[in-house]
Amino acid sequence: MEAFLGGMALLLDPKILLVVFAGTLLGIVVGALPGISGSTTTALLLPFTITMGPVPAIAFLGAIYCAANFGGSITAILVNSPGDPSASATAFDGYPMALKGEAGRALGMSAVASAIGGIFSVVVLIFAAPLLARMAYSFGPPEYFALAVFGLSMVALSGGDSAVKNLIAGAFGVMLATVGQDITTGVERYTFGVYSFTDGIEFIPVLIGLFALTELLEQAAQLGKRTALAKLGAVRLPSWADVRKCAKAISLSSVLGTFIGVLPALGATTAAMIAYVETKRWSNNKQEFGKGAIEGVAGPEAANNAAVGGAMVPTLALGIPGSTTTAIILAGLLVQGVRPGPHLFTEQPMLLYAVFSSMLLANLLYLALGLGFAKLFARITLIPPQFLWPAVFVLSVIGAYAPNQAMAEVWVAIAFGFIGFFMRRFGFSPAPLVIGLVLGKLVEETLKQSLIIFDLSWGGFLGRPIALTLFGLTALFLLAPWALQRLRARP
Amino acid sequence: MSANRVAAAAVIAVAAALFALTFGFEKMPEGLSGGFGAEAFPRLVLGVIAGLAVLLFVPGAQSEPQARIPAVVYYTAGSLLAFMALVPVAGMLGAMFVFLLGLGALWGERRAWLLLVASAAVMAAIWGVFVRGFAIQLPPGFWS
Numbered sequence: 001m002e003a004f005l006g007g008m009a010l011l012l013d014p015k016i017l018l019v020v021f022a023g024t025l026l027g028i029v030v031g032a033l034p035g036i037s038g039s040t041t042t043a044l045l046l047p048f049t050i051t052m053g054p055v056p057a058i059a060f061l062g063a064i065y066c067a068a069n070f071g072g073s074i075t076a077i078l079v080n081s082p083g084d085p086s087a088s089a090t091a092f093d094g095y096p097m098a099l100k101g102e103a104g105r106a107l108g109m110s111a112v113a114s115a116i117g118g119i120f121s122v123v124v125l126i127f128a129a130p131l132l133a134r135m136a137y138s139f140g141p142p143e144y145f146a147l148a149v150f151g152l153s154m155v156a157l158s159g160g161d162s163a164v165k166n167l168i169a170g171a172f173g174v175m176l177a178t179v180g181q182d183i184t185t186g187v188e189r190y191t192f193g194v195y196s197f198t199d200g201i202e203f204i205p206v207l208i209g210l211f212a213l214t215e216l217l218e219q220a221a222q223l224g225k226r227t228a229l230a231k232l233g234a235v236r237l238p239s240w241a242d243v244r245k246c247a248k249a250i251s252l253s254s255v256l257g258t259f260i261g262v263l264p265a266l267g268a269t270t271a272a273m274i275a276y277v278e279t280k281r282w283s284n285n286k287q288e289f290g291k292g293a294i295e296g297v298a299g300p301e302a303a304n305n306a307a308v309g310g311a312m313v314p315t316l317a318l319g320i321p322g323s324t325t326t327a328i329i330l331a332g333l334l335v336q337g338v339r340p341g342p343h344l345f346t347e348q349p350m351l352l353y354a355v356f357s358s359m360l361l362a363n364l365l366y367l368a369l370g371l372g373f374a375k376l377f378a379r380i381t382l383i384p385p386q387f388l389w390p391a392v393f394v395l396s397v398i399g400a401y402a403p404n405q406a407m408a409e410v411w412v413a414i415a416f417g418f419i420g421f422f423m424r425r426f427g428f429s430p431a432p433l434v435i436g437l438v439l440g441k442l443v444e445e446t447l448k449q450s451l452i453i454f455d456l457s458w459g460g461f462l463g464r465p466i467a468l469t470l471f472g473l474t475a476l477f478l479l480a481p482w483a484l485q486r487l488r489a490r491p
Numbered sequence: 492m493s494a495n496r497v498a499a500a501a502v503i504a505v506a507a508a509l510f511a512l513t514f515g516f517e518k519m520p521e522g523l524s525g526g527f528g529a530e531a532f533p534r535l536v537l538g539v540i541a542g543l544a545v546l547l548f549v550p551g552a553q554s555e556p557q558a559r560i561p562a563v564v565y566y567t568a569g570s571l572l573a574f575m576a577l578v579p580v581a582g583m584l585g586a587m588f589v590f591l592l593g594l595g596a597l598w599g600e601r602r603a604w605l606l607l608v609a610s611a612a613v614m615a616a617i618w619g620v621f622v623r624g625f626a627i628q629l630p631p632g633f634w635s
Binding site: 078162164165167168172175182184187188190216217220294384385386387390391394395397398402405407414417421427447448451452457 | 492494495496497501502509512513516518519523526527528529530532533536539540543544546547559561563564566567568571572574575578583589591594595598599600609610613617621625627628629630
């Protein structure tokens with residue numbers, strides 16, 4: 001409790017308040033811009049947080065993460081083109097509402113449902129993360145290895161073209177983490193004589209390349225698509241009737257979103273899609289869905305913001321990212337010299353509680369900003385791509401160059417921009433690659449340590465019940481989609 | 492050949508090349524590596540990748556037809572490389588200014604004055620925030 005109050009007190013620091021405000025504002029703006037997602041922005045701005053120190057840096061990135069999901073709903077409702085992938089499900093009913101002249105009502109509900117979902121999940125985070133961390137105290141290298149493998153296996157379900165492709169991308173991410181000196185022997189691997197690769201591939205240029213530069217090339221392929229903005233009146237708080245109508249959808253989706261967020265690798269987009277389906281299933285107005293049902297806006301918005309707090313639970317308590325954006329935030333913590341995991345709760349509780357309280361604040365801030373300035377944010381979506389994307393490239397170059405002031409890092413970013421573009425063309429999502437890259441070192445280190453403990457016998461895992469349970473869950477999650485497909489195919 | 496099979500073949504080829512490279516890793520005494528050498532983990536992961544890629548060959552694996560890549564994408568990719576080539580000559584700030592004008596024009600902006608004003612505004616922001624504010628030393632040009 002003392003640490004929590006200490007963390008809350010940090011919010012009185014004007015510097016922290018400013019970064020949370022700036023992160024929230026930026027999150028809404030970029031969330032509203034089609035093509036620039038929360039992941040892209042956190043990747044793009046990660047290098048500039050290095051000089052901030054861990055608390056403001058993570059508060060800033062966390063605020064962007066919280067607000068971008070809400071920002072995405074502005075474009076989903078007004079333009080039928082979600083600014084952030086997590087708002088895709090919001091467009092199903094949000095845009096029809098806008099066409100009926102109810103954009104203000106939809107945006108008001110979106111802001112309130114997002115804030116409720118977000119605050120609920122941060123409360124869960126405050127209680128669940130320390131519990132999970134306490135449980136993880138008994139984990140040794142075999143359990144961590146099994147957990148990291150479980151986390152990697154979950155990328156199979158993280159959307160995209162196919163589970164197999166996601167797993168391949170995740171495994172290539174792990175391979176990327178092997179670049180540089182082997183920790184046990186000091187042998188150089190895949191460095192090709194490039195000195196800067198000796199310490200491994202830097203996260204920042206890879207992230208900037210895979211998110212910002214890949215998206216730049218994608219945007220080039222979509223030039224000529226015109227954005228038409230639906231008419232927006234005043235955005236207002238939902239009426240009592242709307243609140244009553246959506247209460248079930250918001251509560252169900254908040255719980256569902258938090259749970260899905262906690263599962264490694266599954267983020268806000270999956271949460272929102274599942275919440276939409278479940279909201280419709282449990283609704284008394286099923287026939288209205290797809291034609292402008294307000295519950296169809298409330299459910300996905302509560303879920304995608306609830307997934308944010310949920311995704312932070314395994315990220316902070318175990319060091320296993322709960323989503324793509326938390327993988328980037330995790331990379332940010334590692335760059336700051338902070339290794340998330342159970343020990344963090346005893347060694348740096350203030351840092352954690354500062355993160356929790358800044359996320360709570362961000363949720364309240366975007367509620368106020370969303371209700372007050374949605375009309376202004378909507379205008380930002382009209383910035384023509386020929387002005388926006390060249391500026392994004394310039395910022396990407398500075399972001400890749402700045403941490404080490406090396407042009408080699410800019411080359412790496414551009415190379416990964418091309419790789420990401422071709423990955424997407426062939427149905428491979430770059431997100432699992434990032435998760436693999438972040439988890440790669442942990443997987444290799446813990447596997448080596450486990451095998452040393454077991455005297456190089458893989459059978460040693462059989463004597464570790466927690467590891468075995470996690471391996472069992474891995475097998476279950478990997479086989480479940482295939483088994484379900486087979487069952488559905490039966491006549 | 493379907494897009495999935497092309498992708499699977501490419502994945503297997505890359506995995507095979509990376510596997511072959513592990514034979515070039517420096518050898519260390521068994522005692523130092525603990526029986527699990529520097530090459531063991533990459534080989535294990537590459538084996539998994541190859542196994543997964545084989546699954547992509549399975550008939551029935553979903554594969555959407557590939558849309559043609561528009562020419563502007565190649566020009567945009569070329570402009571990124573041109574930017575990198577221009578940095579040693581014009582310096583990073585100079586190359587950025589040319590890039591902002593060039594890509595804006597390539598993507599269809601015909602109002603030269605607006606491009607100039609917008610590019611100059613972006614450059615002023617970059618200079619103010621990063622060069623003056625964060626004191627980042629950007630690469631100078633050939634003549635600076």
